[in-house]
Amino acid sequence: DAGVTQSPTHLIKTRGQQVTLRCSPKSGHDTVSWYQQALGQGPQFIFQYYEEEERQRGNFPDRFSGHQFPNYSSELNVNALLLGDSALYLCASSWADRGRLDGYTFGSGTRLTVV
Amino acid sequence: DQQVKQNSPSLSVQEGRISILNCDYTNSMFDYFLWYKKYPAEGPTFLISISSIKDKNEDGRFTVFLNKSAKHLSLHIVPSQPGDSAVYFCAYREGAQKLVFGQGTRLTINP
Numbered sequence: 001d002a003g004v005t006q007s008p009t010h011l012i013k014t015r016g017q018q019v020t021l022r023c024s025p026k027s028g029h030d031t032v033s034w035y036q037q038a039l040g041q042g043p044q045f046i047f048q049y050y051e052e053e054e055r056q057r058g059n060f061p062d063r064f065s066g067h068q069f070p071n072y073s074s075e076l077n078v079n080a081l082l083l084g085d086s087a088l089y090l091c092a093s094s095w096a097d098r099g100r101l102d103g104y105t106f107g108s109g110t111r112l113t114v115v
Numbered sequence: 116d117q118q119v120k121q122n123s124p125s126l127s128v129q130e131g132r133i134s135i136l137n138c139d140y141t142n143s144m145f146d147y148f149l150w151y152k153k154y155p156a157e158g159p160t161f162l163i164s165i166s167s168i169k170d171k172n173e174d175g176r177f178t179v180f181l182n183k184s185a186k187h188l189s190l191h192i193v194p195s196q197p198g199d200s201a202v203y204f205c206a207y208r209e210g211a212q213k214l215v216f217g218q219g220t221r222l223t224i225n226p
Binding site: 004031033035040041042043044045048056058090092094096104105106107108109 | 119204215
């Protein structure tokens with residue numbers, strides 16, 4: 001049973017460019033959340049998608065946007081990249097009705113470097 | 116402002132001994148806490164959780180203790196094994212399925 005799949009694994013972009021990261025949730029999961037993990041920090045919540053809509057958003061600027069497709073997969077888009085956007089981007093999937101969150105499954109992440 | 120703090124960036128423990136990882140939080144309304152473990156080049160994996168109506172939860176070698184009056188959470192690993200070497204994050208649940216993480220503690224188990 002495949003877990004959460006993220007692509008690409010590594011990416012180097014230039015300041016000012018735009019980037020799209022992709023996530024396929026674990027089979028049976030319908031909710032996708034995105035997190036940013038800067039070096040030496042814990043993951044920070046960016047936003048969550050359920051039924052193709054953004055359900056909850058963290059404290060990130062509008063340069064960060066996302067999308068969820070009918071097959072529950074998701075994309076994270078970041079526009080006008082800044083050096084400070086360099087981080088590991090983690091996708092997590094879950095069931096919408098699992099209140100306890102132990103069903104949260106993370107992917108291995110995409111390492112984004114902005115130069 | 117950090118609402119969940121792990122004040123020890125790193126911890127080194129001898130194999131077979133007890134590992135104790137600590138976490139402090141600011142808001143007494145937080146009602147559900149979790150611990151995650153993360154190996155390099157992998158995503159965090161769920162380890163154990165505790166609801167605020169309990170003060171202890173055990174799962175094999177892992178026990179989480181919650182001290183609500185002190186707003187303090189700890190994870191005990193007994194006995195510690197080399198495979199436990201990883202970064203450990205505590206987190207609380209906020210709203211509909213959002214996790215707020217601490218900064219993490221790197222645990223190293225020495226043979």
